[in-house]
Amino acid sequence: xxxxxxxxxxxxxxxxxxxxxxxxxxxxxxxxxxxxxxxxxxxxxxxxxxxxxxxxxxxxxxxxxxxxxxxxxxxxxxxxx
Numbered sequence: 001x002x003x004x005x006x007x008x009x010x011x012x013x014x015x016x017x018x019x020x021x022x023x024x025x026x027x028x029x030x031x032x033x034x035x036x037x038x039x040x041x042x043x044x045x046x047x048x049x050x051x052x053x054x055x056x057x058x059x060x061x062x063x064x065x066x067x068x069x070x071x072x073x074x075x076x077x078x079x080x081x
Contacts, residue, residue, distance in 0.1 A: 009053055016045070017063035021070050035075040042067055 024038065042064065049061050 013049065013061050013063050017061075017067050020045075020067045024067070024070060024074070030075045035071060038071045038075075039068070042071065 020042075027034075030038075046061060046064055049064070
């Protein structure tokens with residue numbers, strides 16, 4: 001059923017976003033190139049999700065925005081704060 005599939009996708013995306021942020025939190029130092037690579041990795045994940053998600057009502061992944069915000073906020077150089 002479509003409702004169950006959508007719910008499973010939602011749980012999976014939530015878990016993935018949480019684990020990605022947890023993994024990124026372990027990184028102590030990051031260069032601009034590293035931050036760019038993290039953002040690119042996230043874009044690859046988002047592209048894969050959009051391609052493979054089955055239901056049109058859950059095509060966006062707002063939980064992944066948290067990952068993007070974390071990358072941008074946590075790794076902003078001190079000179080830009």
